[in-house]
Amino acid sequence: xxxxxxxxxxxxxxxxxxxxxxxxxxxxxxxxxxxxxxxxxxxxxxxxxxxxxxxxxxxxxxxxxxxxxxxxxxxxxxxxxxxxxxxxxxxxxxxxxxxxxxxxxxxxxxxxxxxxxxxxxxxxxxxxxxxxxxxxxxxxxxxxxxxxxxxxxxxxxxxxxxxxxxxxxxxxxxxxxxxxxxxxxxxxxxxxxxxxxxxxxxxxxxxxxxxxxx
Numbered sequence: 001x002x003x004x005x006x007x008x009x010x011x012x013x014x015x016x017x018x019x020x021x022x023x024x025x026x027x028x029x030x031x032x033x034x035x036x037x038x039x040x041x042x043x044x045x046x047x048x049x050x051x052x053x054x055x056x057x058x059x060x061x062x063x064x065x066x067x068x069x070x071x072x073x074x075x076x077x078x079x080x081x082x083x084x085x086x087x088x089x090x091x092x093x094x095x096x097x098x099x100x101x102x103x104x105x106x107x108x109x110x111x112x113x114x115x116x117x118x119x120x121x122x123x124x125x126x127x128x129x130x131x132x133x134x135x136x137x138x139x140x141x142x143x144x145x146x147x148x149x150x151x152x153x154x155x156x157x158x159x160x161x162x163x164x165x166x167x168x169x170x171x172x173x174x175x176x177x178x179x180x181x182x183x184x185x186x187x188x189x190x191x192x193x194x195x196x197x198x199x200x201x202x203x204x205x206x207x208x209x210x211x212x213x214x
Contacts, residue, residue: 012136013097015139050072086103093111108129
């Protein structure tokens with residue numbers, strides 16, 4: 001996993017966050033508001049794709065990493081973004097990269113919002129973050145078990161012996177996301193009501209409004 005090697009963000013944490021944000025569907029968007037309570041109107045935010053990052057946050061990622069063509073519907077870009085954001089939360093907020101609970105809160109509220117502990121007034125968000133942690137722990141157990149079995153098989157053959165390098169993930173992770181990619185194309189696109197991201201930079205935006213949280 002290049003994102004793990006590049007950013008030091010654990011694979012199971014990245015997977016759990018993306019699962020919560022978009023259920024691994026690459027073209028989901030927030031539902032539209034209703035004009036007069038009936039007519040479909042504007043969307044609640046510019047969140048889009050696997051990561052559900054809003055335009056400003058995605059632009060921050062592309063500019064800082066010199067990736068002008070990075071796309072929120074491309075899984076390689078999405079997983080790199082997630083690793084980058086986890087690393088940013090570690091740098092800015094001091095959150096351990098393996099701490100799925102607090103990493104998700106920072107992912108949802110933005111770094112400024114997390115610093116102000118805006119999540120404390122949102123009990124539903126606390127519950128979601130707990131679910132992200134539980135799922136992250138399950139993914140870790142599954143990946144650890146897979147790696148152990150795969151390494152044991154590889155090392156049983158002398159020509160395959162060498163430093164352990166997450167060989168299992170080369171097979172398991174792509175297969176895992178291939179299944180969800182199939183679902184995203186096989187099923188009609190539906191409005192997604194997942195969490196959103198705050199803006200990057202010194203000022204961070206609330207995920208549901210344009211009001212800045214500095």
